[in-house]
Amino acid sequence: MKIVVIGSGIVGSSVAYECAKAGAQVTVLEAGRVAGATSSISFAWTNATTKFPRPYYDLNVAGMRAHLELRRDFGITPWFSQTGSVEWRNQPEDQAAYLENFRLMKEWGYGVDWISRATLAEMEPDVNVAAIGDGPISYFPEEGWIDPALYCAWLLRAAKARWGAEVHEHARVNAIETVGGKVHRVRTVDGTSFAADRVINCTGGWADTVLGDAHGIPLASNIGVLGFTPPVALTLRSQLHADDMDIRPDGAGRIMIHKISVDSTMKAPDPLATDSVQAQALMAAVREVLPALEAVELEAVRTTVRPFPADGYTCAGAMPDISGHYMAVTHSGVTIAPYLGRAVADEVVRGEIHADLETFRPERFFQHRSAQAETTEA
């Protein structure tokens, strides 16, 4: 079976790897460079906490497990730091939801426990415990973070070396062509065309684009902003999550900072300067918690699109438009990708349907249209 995977972010790389492993002849077509879009500007926290409702939580847990299981394929997983997360809430109005989430996560068997201030101070001496308020502190030992560019590089290299997959960078797809309503070829903007029995659309924040005979899905994407410090001599290992702040080490001594309130200032993924208002807001937040950063300024601020299917949930399954067109698009893609890749390979290559993907099918975006068509016809 010839499979063309469009897009080589963390989702496309996972899908390509698993389909090649399952025996398909895989070609990846990437408009830019491998992992050069959203996946490289992601907080990349592997987690399932606060991911409701239950089927979406389960999908994220499956992703966390699949990250661990990749070690069996590679022996080492240098892209994965399973360092655990520390979480608290400063604002009194956020406490009730925080406590309820802790209760529910415990009930669902998720790894979480309360820790004392003394334990946090011992674990993370760089953290100013006085700055985190009086509320309870939770610890999630199974969570971690991924370096998505490394992940994609390792999976695609393995797909090429072990199973002969092809990866074409700077190969933007502009048309999926059909014969008799079935996927037949995929054409790139330079006119090159690739034979395909199946096409798997992993274009993330661009999945609403019509590609020749193939529809996109409706998206409700928004903008994400991340700040990066220069290398600093801290020993911080855990991720830190508060009401409106996420902090984590990002390798080589750099600290990554995120604030939802900064994301919401952006209408488009425009570049931001390291002395912009947004950069200052990120640094002001992190300095309270990590006082050693008092005299440190951001080295880079990066902005990108967060890919959200229109209702916010994963979209995975055969598209109703043409036969052989399959969609795999999701937020929380860093967490979910290794499981999604496996599930897509099971469905497309092995013909094994995943019941746990039933609530995430693309049809949900097209039911309204087909109901309308039926009404018009009637």
Ligand SMILES: Cc1cc2nc3c(=O)[nH]c(=O)nc-3n(C[C@H](O)[C@H](O)[C@H](O)COP(=O)(O)OP(=O)(O)OC[C@H]3O[C@@H](n4cnc5c(N)ncnc54)[C@H](O)[C@@H]3O)c2cc1C
């Ligand atoms: C600030 C921020 C924080 C986040 N935090 C987390 C987190 O903590 N945990 C988590 O799990 N997720 C997080 N996410 C979400 C996660 O990063 C994404 O869900 C994930 O990276 C999506 O991967 P992808 O492969 O679908 O998309 P991408 O990485 O964007 O890959 C899609 C690729 O398709 C290519 N493409 C598009 N159109 C075409 C075309 N016509 N032809 C060929 N190629 C094409 C693009 O060039 C791109 O490389 C975060 C996102 C952001 C922005």
